[in-house]
Amino acid sequence: MRKPSPGELWTLNFEMTMGVMAEVEPEVRELGLEMKEFFLLGKLDDHPYPADLARALITPKPTITFMVKRLEAAGFVKRQTEADDLRRFRLTLTPSGRKTMEATRAILDEAFGRRLARLSAGERAELLRILVLLAEKHADPC
Amino acid sequence: MRKPSPGELWTLNFEMTMGVMAEVEPEVRELGLEMKEFFLLGKLDDHPYPADLARALITPKPTITFMVKRLEAAGFVKRQTEADDLRRFRLTLTPSGRKTMEATRAILDEAFGRRLARLSAGERAELLRILVLLAEKHADPC
DNA sequence: TCTGAACAGTTCAAGATTAAACTAGTCTCG
DNA sequence: CGAGACTAGTTTAATCTTGAACTGTTCAGA
Numbered sequence: 001m002r003k004p005s006p007g008e009l010w011t012l013n014f015e016m017t018m019g020v021m022a023e024v025e026p027e028v029r030e031l032g033l034e035m036k037e038f039f040l041l042g043k044l045d046d047h048p049y050p051a052d053l054a055r056a057l058i059t060p061k062p063t064i065t066f067m068v069k070r071l072e073a074a075g076f077v078k079r080q081t082e083a084d085d086l087r088r089f090r091l092t093l094t095p096s097g098r099k100t101m102e103a104t105r106a107i108l109d110e111a112f113g114r115r116l117a118r119l120s121a122g123e124r125a126e127l128l129r130i131l132v133l134l135a136e137k138h139a140d141p142c
Numbered sequence: 143m144r145k146p147s148p149g150e151l152w153t154l155n156f157e158m159t160m161g162v163m164a165e166v167e168p169e170v171r172e173l174g175l176e177m178k179e180f181f182l183l184g185k186l187d188d189h190p191y192p193a194d195l196a197r198a199l200i201t202p203k204p205t206i207t208f209m210v211k212r213l214e215a216a217g218f219v220k221r222q223t224e225a226d227d228l229r230r231f232r233l234t235l236t237p238s239g240r241k242t243m244e245a246t247r248a249i250l251d252e253a254f255g256r257r258l259a260r261l262s263a264g265e266r267a268e269l270l271r272i273l274v275l276l277a278e279k280h281a282d283p284c
Numbered sequence: 285t286c287t288g289a290a291c292a293g294t295t296c297a298a299g300a301t302t303a304a305a306c307t308a309g310t311c312t313c314g
Numbered sequence: 315c316g317a318g319a320c321t322a323g324t325t326t327a328a329t330c331t332t333g334a335a336c337t338g339t340t341c342a343g344a
Contacts, residue, residue: 001274006258007250009270010162011184016277017156022200042153051322058164060302065324087309087322108149115276116148127272128151130265132143134257135158193292202332207294229292229339 016115024111028104032074040067041076041093041101048090076100158257166253170246174216182209183218183235183243190232218242 004012025035033041039057047056050068054061068091071077076097082088093101116124146154167177175183181199189198196206210233213219218239224230235243258266 001270004270005247005251006255007247009258009273010159010250010254011181012273012277013155014159014163016273017152017159018200019277019279020152021156039153049322054323058160061323062302062325063300066300066302085310085322089323105147105149108152109147112152113148116151118275118278119272123268123272123275126265126268128143128146130261130269131151131155131158133260133265135154135161136260137161191292203293204295204332205330208330208332227292227340231293 020108020112020115024107027107031100031103033076033100033104037067037071037076038101038104040064040071041097042105044077044091044093048092049088050091051088053091071097162250162254162257166249169249173242173245175218175242175246179209179213179218180243180246182206182213183239184247186219186233186235190234191230192233193230195233213239 021035028035028038040053043053043056047053050064051061053059054064057064068077068079072079075094078092078094079089080092082090116127119127163177170177170180178201182195185195185198189195192206192210193203195201196203199206210219210221214221217236220234220236221231222234224232258269261269
């Protein structure tokens with residue numbers, strides 16, 4: 001590959017990522033979960049409120065409302081009102097929700113693990129190091 | 143970061159990728175393009191037929207139909223019937239479509255370039271090498 | 285040539301997403 | 315306290331997406 005521009009590199013990475021997601025999706029669906037719902041469940045421990053989730057997942061609030069509704073109906077999430085701020089609902093994973101989330105992660109581990117197996121141990125470590133650098137949020141210097 | 147599982151690494155990467163996309167999206171919208179449409183335009187040279195695009199973009203055929211309709215109406219894409227196979231339409235970028243696509247890529251270059259600037263030249267080269275390995279499609283050994 | 289399978293692309297209807305507007309609770313500052 | 319600004323979460327209505335079914339075309343094999 002000719003030396004790509006940053007945008008081309010981003011696109012290559014994006015397509016790889018989406019390829020893995022598409023690979024995994026049917027199997028995850030069989031667990032009764034959409035990939036987007038998996039992302040939500042994965043954030044729940046650190047971001048237990050809907051508005052908080054909306055920010056963390058870069059997703060509009062109404063979308064979160066509807067996803068939470070579905071997840072609650074499916075028995076993956078429990079909502080409880082927060083005594084000290086009556087506007088908010090604290091969301092928690094039910095045991096079934098956690099189990100399903102972990103099963104999904106296992107499927108993802110397996111699929112992306114197959115790709116990572118193409119790399120040496122050193123390359124995998126380097127990739128981790130690099131991704132941590134890239135993922136870091138930098139304060140906008142205004 | 144504790145050594146993450148493959149799925150956690152994938153998720154870290156996915157979130158970084160989506161973060162860049164969210165960063166870029168408003169500016170791209172001002173050009174009159176959705177990000178999804180940008181991906182479509184970017185594939186057009188190599189995949190000039192809708193069904194072909196649907197496969198390349200891992201997207202259902204009706205979605206492509208509607209996106210192409212919009213892109214044609216916006217003057218970014220031209221459709222012409224293919225004489226030797228009357229089922230198919232060949233799609234081509236109009237000059238305006240190519241210009242807009244390139245402007246979008248420039249925005250992406252700028253945004254992802256800012257992240258890449260956190261890496262050394264050696265790390266960037268290593269990242270490219272690694273992503274090429276990960277992105278490669280392997281034949282399923284059945 | 286004909287028949288049936290396969291493919292390109294579209295339509296339609298059901299379902300998902302989301303911007304805008306809303307309700308209701310909290311907080312700040314006089 | 316009380317007014318106004320802000321935040322959480324929902325509703326509504328418009329838009330977007332997509333599975334299923336369809337039309338029309340091509341192609342392989344009898």
